[in-house]
Amino acid sequence: MSNLEIWLIIIAGMVLTYMTRLSFTVLVPPERLPSTFIKGLIFIPPAVLAAIVLPELVLVEGEITISPANHELIAGTLAALVAWRLKNTWIAIATGMIAVWLLNSM
Amino acid sequence: MSTPTKHKPTLPRAEFQAGVRDQLPILLGVIPFGLIFGALAGSVGIPPLAAQGFSLFVFAGSSQFIAVGLIGEMAPAIVIIATIFVVNLRHALYSASMSPHFAPLRLPWKLSLSWLLTDEAFATASTRYSHGNTASAHWYTLGTGLALWTAWQVSTALGILLGGGIPATLPLAFAITLTFIALLIPTLVDRPTVIAAASAGIVAVILSGLPLRLGLLIGALVGVGIGVWVERKSSNVES
Numbered sequence: 214m215s216n217l218e219i220w221l222i223i224i225a226g227m228v229l230t231y232m233t234r235l236s237f238t239v240l241v242p243p244e245r246l247p248s249t250f251i252k253g254l255i256f257i258p259p260a261v262l263a264a265i266v267l268p269e270l271v272l273v274e275g276e277i278t279i280s281p282a283n284h285e286l287i288a289g290t291l292a293a294l295v296a297w298r299l300k301n302t303w304i305a306i307a308t309g310m311i312a313v314w315l316l317n318s319m
Numbered sequence: 320m321s322t323p324t325k326h327k328p329t330l331p332r333a334e335f336q337a338g339v340r341d342q343l344p345i346l347l348g349v350i351p352f353g354l355i356f357g358a359l360a361g362s363v364g365i366p367p368l369a370a371q372g373f374s375l376f377v378f379a380g381s382s383q384f385i386a387v388g389l390i391g392e393m394a395p396a397i398v399i400i401a402t403i404f405v406v407n408l409r410h411a412l413y414s415a416s417m418s419p420h421f422a423p424l425r426l427p428w429k430l431s432l433s434w435l436l437t438d439e440a441f442a443t444a445s446t447r448y449s450h451g452n453t454a455s456a457h458w459y460t461l462g463t464g465l466a467l468w469t470a471w472q473v474s475t476a477l478g479i480l481l482g483g484g485i486p487a488t489l490p491l492a493f494a495i496t497l498t499f500i501a502l503l504i505p506t507l508v509d510r511p512t513v514i515a516a517a518s519a520g521i522v523a524v525i526l527s528g529l530p531l532r533l534g535l536l537i538g539a540l541v542g543v544g545i546g547v548w549v550e551r552k553s554s555n556v557e558s
Contacts, residue, residue: 275528
């Protein structure tokens with residue numbers, strides 16, 4: 214692929230991505246949004262983050278794998294418990310990293 | 320520090336610093352991700368400046384990975400551009416979620432903060448806004464967004480420079496998943512948010528075979544819809 218084509222991808226990707234980010238903060242003013250839409254806003258963070266996280270944890274090479282062999286699922290669950298109980302991001306991430314490292318080296 | 324700052328700073332400077340501070344642990348996951356991105360871009364033959372260009376201008380990690388993968392497979396440019404767009408459509412949800420908070424701001428603020436609206440900055444900023452006292456919270460959002468932006472640029476550059484020296488198979492890649500877990504947990508504040516998250520996650524798993532990460536987008540939309548429905552049902556019971 215030519216350098217020019219790569220830069221075309223970058224510029225088009227930039228414009229389209231920035232449009233999605235501006236869509237409701239600038240392009241469509243919030244006062245024009247229907248009230249059901251407004252009620253949905255508080256569910257966006259938990260819904261999107263869970264939709265990112267759960268497939269990463271549960272799927273191993275595209276297959277649903279809920280077993281002790283799935284080290285990332287165990288480590289991720291542990292990190293979630295720590296984040297929930299201790300409310301500390303540093304400790305939660307460190308716990309998950311150490312757990313997956315230990316499990317992988319066992 | 321704890322997740323996320325609980326005290327109520329009102330000075331712009333204190334808000335900005337709190338935003339940076341709350342983003343720091345997240346960078347544990349973001350920096351390896353940036354290093355691997357830079358190395359991967361080089362390995363498929365993308366020139367260093369263009370690799371950095373992805374991080375500077377597109378500034379959306381998962382779409383950058385997918386684009387670089389597609390460039391490696393010699394996919395047509397138009398397909399790659401369409402893929403970047405669809406993968407990044409979830410940012411419209413972030414934009415909608417932030418729109419009431421950004422509404423009182425002047426246009427240059429809206430344009431800048433929207434530019435910085437990544438997964439990670441969105442997650443910390445929305446937790447900040449949920450704590451109220453938001454008169455200066457845009458400084459928090461600026462701080463948290465700039466911290467992430469800086470880390471992403473520097474880690475991409477390092478990844479390009481170090482190239483093949485970075486083993487992509489290390490559990491380093493798992494760190495980004497852990498950061499999203501750490502960001503997810505504080506958003507689960509009541510039964511409707513838990514149900515919204517659970518249904519979004521389950522739908523995303525079931526639909527994970529769809530192309531363009533559509534499973535993520537559909538899962539998120541289903542989760543939001545179910546959250547609204549559960550909340551409406553429970554408020555009907557109360558009234």
